Amino acid sequence: MTVPDDYPVADIDLGALRHNFSRVKSLAGRARVMSVIKADAYGHGMQQVATTLRDSDAFAVARLEEGIALRRQGIVQPIVLLEGVSNSGDLVLAAENRLSPVFHHPSQIAMAEQTALTTPLTFCWMMVDSGMHRLGIRPQQAEAMRARLAACPHLVGDIGLMSHFANSDLVGDARNQAQLDHMLALKQTSGVEICLANSAAVMTMSHAHQDWVRPGLMLYGISPFDDRSAEAMDLRPVMQLRSRLIAVYDLYRGEQLGYGGDWIAPRDTRVGVASIGYGDGYSRHLSNKASVWINDRLARIIGRVSMDTICIDLNDIAEAAIGDPVLLWGSAQLPVEALARHAGTIPYELVTVVCGRVRRNYIDG
Ligand SMILES: *Cc1c(COP(=O)(O)O)cnc(C)c1O
DSSP states (O other), X not given: OOOOOOOSEEEEEHHHHHHHHHHHHHHHTTSEEEEEOHHHHHHTOHHHHHHHXXXXXXXXXXXXXXXXXXXXXXXXXXXXXXXXXXXXHHHHXXXXXXXXXXXXXXXXXXXXXXXXXXXXXXSOEEEBOSSSOSSSBOHHHXXXXXXXXXXXXXXXXXXXXXXXXXXXXXXXXXXXXXXXXXXXXXXHHHOOXXXXXXXXXXXXXXXXXXXXXXXXXXXXXXXXXXXXXXXXXXXXXXXXEEEEEEEEEEEOTTOEESGGGOEEOSSOEEEEEESOOGGGTXXXXXXXXXXXXXXXXXXXXXXXXXXXXXXXXXXXXXTOXXXXXXXXXXXXXXXXXXXXXHHTSOHHHXXXXXXXXXXXXXXXX
């Protein structure tokens, strides 16, 4: 049977994923690892990533639906719901699916006190606002709130304390230490386990590792730092986004290209059209800025990114032809971190928004 040679495609290198996980393990030492696989594992495919990272001590997702999907796929490890749940029915569902909600707001704690559960909740966490001021209980209230949770008969085992760094990508920033100090003090008073370190802290704040680390981005081989490459930290990119040229033609000097005509050929120009666009999750903010990799060379995007296509300056790649592969990101020459800078965003966003229209092709080599 012949299958269509479909593109664009996101190759997902499961060997690289395992390598990055082993980097987490060796950095984390005795701390246990909660692998963050929310948002479809940052666009890499939650199910395959969870199956591949089976040595994780736990997984973390944002929402109840994600946790239930993982259970249906047969994942057996503890699964933490970083946003917790917001009504009693969802708390019952979480318990029935053996999911572990994070309690980040007093209203969730009151709800837990008032909800009768037939299945107990285990491995629950409380989010402390140690300085980010997004979600969490203030440190001053943390001990009282934790005690209330611990008194709920259907919450079994210790309630761990979690917090999240606002600036861990700024290495040495004093605010990181201030956040950690709040958590260390709470650990002393309560005697329960704490969990703070996201990827940046796993890599640069070993004193923040403590009982559990909680990395996401580094598992996917991407650097959270502006000034340190993934390669320099021995992380391997997991996703390679690629497509093909579907047209090649010549423009005459002075002719406009694409929507708005804001690219005008400064000289006669060989143009290639690749099948990928913002309808695939390739950011329109890359218009006129990013490069792609064709026939072992970088080539510039010219004109605006359309829904299904981009145009590429092929003047220096005269031999490029219809059908030639085009790499959008995921190699040493074209790291997704560099594209994120061009797009004025972070690499988290670029990989996470790759759409369902782009097939994930799992490679295990
Ligand atoms: C997404 C997330 C993480 C993972 O952060 P990375 O920077 O991707 O390592 C950890 N903790 C919380 C609460 C998160 O929302």
